[in-house]
Amino acid sequence: MISIKELSKVFHTKDQDVQAVDQLNLEIDKGEIYGVIGYSGAGKSTFIRLLNRLEDPTAGSIRIDNQDITSLNKGKLRLARQEIGMIFQHFNLLWSRTVHDNIAFPLEIAGMTKAKRDKRVEELIDLVGLKGRGQSYPSQLSGGQKQRVGIARALANNPKVLLCDEATSALDPETTDSILDLLVDINEKLGLTIVLITHEMHVIRKICHQVAVMESGRIVEQGDVLDVFLYPKEKVTKRFVDQVMGDPEREHSLNLINDTYKTGEILQLHFIGENTNQALISEISRSFKVDVNILHGKITQTQKGAYGTLFVQFAGEEQEIKRAIEYCRSTSVEVEVSPHV
Known part of the structure; x- marks a missing residue:
């Protein structure tokens, strides 16, 4: 045009x-x-x-x-x-x-x-x-x-x-x-x-x-x-x-996460487009022996779909946490793992 x-x-x-x-x-x-x-x-x-x-x-x-x-x-x-x-x-x-x-x-x-x-x-x-x-x-x-x-x-x-x-x-x-x-x-x-x-x-x-x-x-x-x-x-x-997408409280929140959650793994999950509608957290809770704590998140909408970021903690046995992380990665949700945010 x-x-x-x-x-x-x-x-x-x-x-x-x-x-x-x-x-x-x-x-x-x-x-x-x-x-x-x-x-x-x-x-x-x-x-x-x-x-x-x-x-x-x-x-x-x-x-x-x-x-x-x-x-x-x-x-x-x-x-x-x-x-x-x-x-x-x-x-x-x-x-x-x-x-x-x-x-x-x-x-x-x-x-x-x-x-x-x-x-x-x-x-x-x-x-x-x-x-x-x-x-x-x-x-x-x-x-x-x-x-x-x-x-x-x-x-x-x-x-x-x-x-x-x-x-x-x-x-x-x-x-x-x-x-x-x-x-x-x-x-x-x-x-x-x-x-x-x-x-x-x-x-x-x-x-x-x-x-x-x-x-x-x-x-x-x-x-x-x-x-x-x-x-x-x-x-x-x-x-x-x-x-x-900027969050003025984000740095404070992540410092608080560091100070509060000393065990398990901290994950940053990126939900893109239709993925934002997936019941990922509840599916993990049902399928794996891990405790999932939602720590911090934000979502925004565009004409082509939504984009969201969510920080969660997986707590439990090390092997079970690894299995839960691998499951996350098998979906179309992007995963970043960091023991210390």
């Missing part, structure tokens, strides 16, 4: 040249929710603006649905942009227009008749959960409602791609989750390809299928969200994963 080759953007300033995006390559499949994450200054906002040529690239190419966006003249680009919706961090609504008229605005520009505009706007208002608010003004809406208007406006022309530029950064956590749920719903109902940039791993974890990590204008790591959570390679990726 989206193919990006050797994409670069250099900003020329009075004092220096700034390489915002540096030879970026990316493939995004149709119907995918693709997350791009990076800290401030990583180049992600410039990257997403390059996708609809709000910024022109210095080098490289962008193909969307087999059309080379980078080679289009202004007239053809205007038409191509009708198939690329965009929502923004600070909503970018027209404050003198009602909800209805904000959503209708791109349809007016496209030359749609008023009767068709009104029908389409009502469909979109219903889709984003704003029924009855069509005649309200932005100043009368909450942050989440404003973003819903922004999403409806971005969908007005039935785009093939929806670009989300830090779409939830200005919202509180509960409202963020409701907007993310709406994006998932839209993705599933319309089969829409969504490219979402953020600095919050919670956003990636909750709705994205694939993720790319940006640093200094480059993609330093990419892949399936669950794989990136499980096996982060780069330092910056590990910092992002810690946003969700």
